Amino acid sequence: MPILEQESPKGHGDHHVLPKLPIPTLHQTLDMYLKCVEHLVKxxxxxxxxxxxxxxxxxxxQGEFLQEKLMEKREKTDNWVYSYWLDDMYLSNRLALPINSSPAMVFPKQVFKDRSDSLRFAAHLISGVLNYKSLLDGRSLPVDYARGQLAGTPLxxxxxxxxxTTYRLPGLKKDTLVTQTSSVMPEPEYIIVACKNQFFVLDVVINFRRLNESDLLAQLEKIVKMAENTEEPLPPIGLLTSDGRTEWAEARAMLIKDSTNRDSLDMIERSLCLLCLDDTSGAELTDTNRALQMLHGAGHQKNGGNRWYDKPMQFVVGADGACGVICEHSPFEGIVLVQCTEYLLKYMKGSPSKLVRASSITNLHTPRRLHWKCSPEIQERLASSAHKLQRLVRSLDMDVFKFKAYGKEFIKKQKMSPDAYIQVALQLAFYRCEGRTVPTYESASIRRFREGRVDNIRSATVEVLAFVKSMTDGKAAVPDAEKMKKLWDAISAQTNYTILAIxxxxxDNHLLGLREIAEELNVEKPEIFSDETYVSSNKFILSTSQVPTTVEMFCCYGPVVPNGYGTCYNPQSDHIIFCVSSFRESVETSSAVFIKALEEGLLDMRDLCCKQNTAAKPVTPKDGATARNGSKP
Structure with a gap:
């Protein structure tokens, strides 16, 4: 099913005005591919x-033939890689969304005196969401421009x-990203409120008038009472969305045989977003525990069923103060989530809560509870989904670490890119843990181009391997000046690859395109794509992303392979927040061990820079390594 796009915004930044994504020459990509993998295989x-x-x-x-066909595709489409990339990265992936795919943004810990206090916060938050949506509806969001390298380019x-406006519909072999188109007569706008594993329809626009915060609060209070006064426990249907995508598609096919279930599913799928009113988790609200609460709700016995993972935006307001957003990642990247959530937090801080009962709409209808009819088969599926979610919850090893010795200002004083520097530090940490470098993914925005999403910065370069070896393998034998030169070489290689990616x-996108167009044309699968090196080079044991924020919050996500690490980082002026995740079921990984090696490496790199600064001016970096003040635009 094609993705239905809304009409593009007019003016500067219009995606029809932006250039099309280029296709590198075949030999440029093949030569670079060999350089990227040579030191990672025997x-x-x-x-x-x-x-x-x-x-x-x-x-x-074969390569020249496929390259020619890819060039033809580029002429006919806005973005030649978009559909291939979306299918490969998300829609064809059969893993469960929580932890494996959906990232979360964790808000500052809130202090609520009671449940009413948390509902006031939720009403204020939803009011901000509706404000932001009105900006989107009016196409009045200002255009983003690239920062850092090649700054000023519209995105x-x-x-x-x-x-x-989107929804990820589960499929047996491949999911579908459904985008709703606006009709001439808009339907009443509503959100879905999840409370105690039940789902309620909350109209936010009635008779063309938006509910104010007092109205929203009154409706939320009704929902909480309804959820608490249920005579018998209702099935936690949301758990089905936490299962593998094929299993959820099968369960959904069973559900829609009944008209009651079809109606409930339709209401959820067409809603603006979810508001998840979570019960107290019972855990101390550390950064790590709040991250876990966002990512998986602490399992089926806590808030794990109080979710609907197919919705792009799920706002969580916990009775204990754990708040944030979980996003289904296929429609948009982290920077979009950051911009939206920063708007909301700034709105809530700068706009006092407006709870004035006098201006409320009279005779508000009681929010509607969604009902479900569960066959014995569905009950079995729910039990299976609960068991699998619990296993994921037990296995996730998350560690949120605030490195306080220095932040990006120190790195900038060294005339280095903070992002490149942190990527080198991550490689040093992994090498000290395992004595090798491994295929690494760092997302790089390609929003300079029409429908641009991301490509991969392959951070495990031969230059970074030389540096981490000099810092680890008999490091006393390598003079500091030589280590510093190797650090500059590593920073320079990372920076230059970043520029190529953006x-x-x-x-990565080019090779994916060649692979997919071969399948599309039904030609024999090229040997390059079944080669052991290609297969292993796409198992990203280190999956990394810089998600910087200007307000106090942080992003987190899980690993993408069973024996890997998910590492999200947020560089601030005087500290860096790292969210490191791994799976306890793997004997190869430990988030605490990785964090310890990372901290030691960052301190060693600082000491090396400081020693060299006092001894002599640092080696001049190659090709623009000093030019960048940050990572992705």
Missing amino acids: PEQFKKTKAIVERFGAAGG CMEQYYRLF TGKAI
């Missing part, structure tokens, strides 16, 4: 890979317009 394996790549890129060969804004010249 010599005999690399020799085999090199021969396969050379055959693929030979004149008149594609289409992702913002999917925040409250300008559409990295390798």
Whole structure:
């Protein structure tokens, strides 16, 4: 099912005005691919890979044919890689959304005196959401411009317009990203409120008038009473959305056989967003525990069923003060989530809560509870979903760490890119833990182009390997000046690859396009894509992303492979927040061990810079390594 796009905004930043994503030359990508993988595989394996790549890129060969077909596709589409990338990254992925896919933004800890206090916060938050949505509806959101390297370039804004209009529909083999189009006569706008594993329809616009905060609070109070006064426990249907995508698609097919269930599903799927009113988790509200509460709700016995993971935006307000947003990642990137949530937090701080009963709409209808009819098969599915979610909850090893020794201002004083520097530190930490470098993913925005999403910065470069070895393998034998030169080389390599990625010249999207167009044309699968090196180079043991914020909050997510780490970082002027995740079921990983190595590495890198600053001026970096003040635009 195609993604239905809304009409594009007019003016500067219009995605039709932006350039199309380029396609690098075949040999540029193949040469870079070999450079990226040579030091990550054994010599005999690399020799085999090199021969396969050379055959693929030979004149008149398979590679040239596929490149030509990809160029033809580029002429006919706004973005030649978008649908391939969306399917590969998200829609064809069969893993459960919580932890494996959906990131969360964790708000500052709130202090609520009682449940009424938390509901006032929720009403204020939803009021901000409706304000933000009105900006989107009016297409009056200001255009984003790139910061850091190549600053000032207008960026594609289409992702913002999917925040409250999309839904991820589960499929047996592949999900569908459904985007609602606006009709001439808009239907009443509403949100879904989840409370005690039940779902309620809360109209936020009645007779073309938006509910004010007093109205919203009154309705939320009714919902809480209704949820508490249930005579018998209702099935926690939301748990089904936490299951693997194929299992959820099968369960949904069973549900829609009944008209009551069809109506309830339709109401959830067409809603603006979810508001999850969570019960107290019972855990101390540390940064780590608040992150866990957002990511999985602490399992089916706590708030794990008080969710609907297919919705792009789920705002969580916990009775104990754990608050934030969980997002279904397929419609938009982290920066869009950051911009939206920063708007909301600033709105709530700068706009006092307006709870004036006098101006309320009279005769507000009681919010409607959604009902479900559960067959024995569905009951079995619920039990299975609960069991699998619990296993994920037990396995997730999350550690939120605030590194306080220094932040991005110190790094900038070294004339280094903070993002490149932190990426090198992550490589140093992993090498000290495992004695090797591994395929690493760092997301890089390609929003300079129409419908641009991301490409991958491959941070595990040969230059970073040389540096981490100099800091670890008999490090006393390597003079500090030599270590500093290697650090500059590593920073420079990372910076240069970042520039290639944000300008559409990295390798991952290009190789994906060549692979997918071969399948589309039903030609024999090229050997390059079944080669052990290609397969292993796409298992990202380190999955990383910089998600900077200007207000006090942080982003977190899970690993993307069973034996890997998810590492999200937020560089501030005098500290850096790291959210490191791994799975306890893997004997290879430990978030606490990784954090310890990361802290030591960051201190060692600071000491090296300080020593070299006092000894002599640092080695001049290559090709613009000093030019960048941040990572992605």
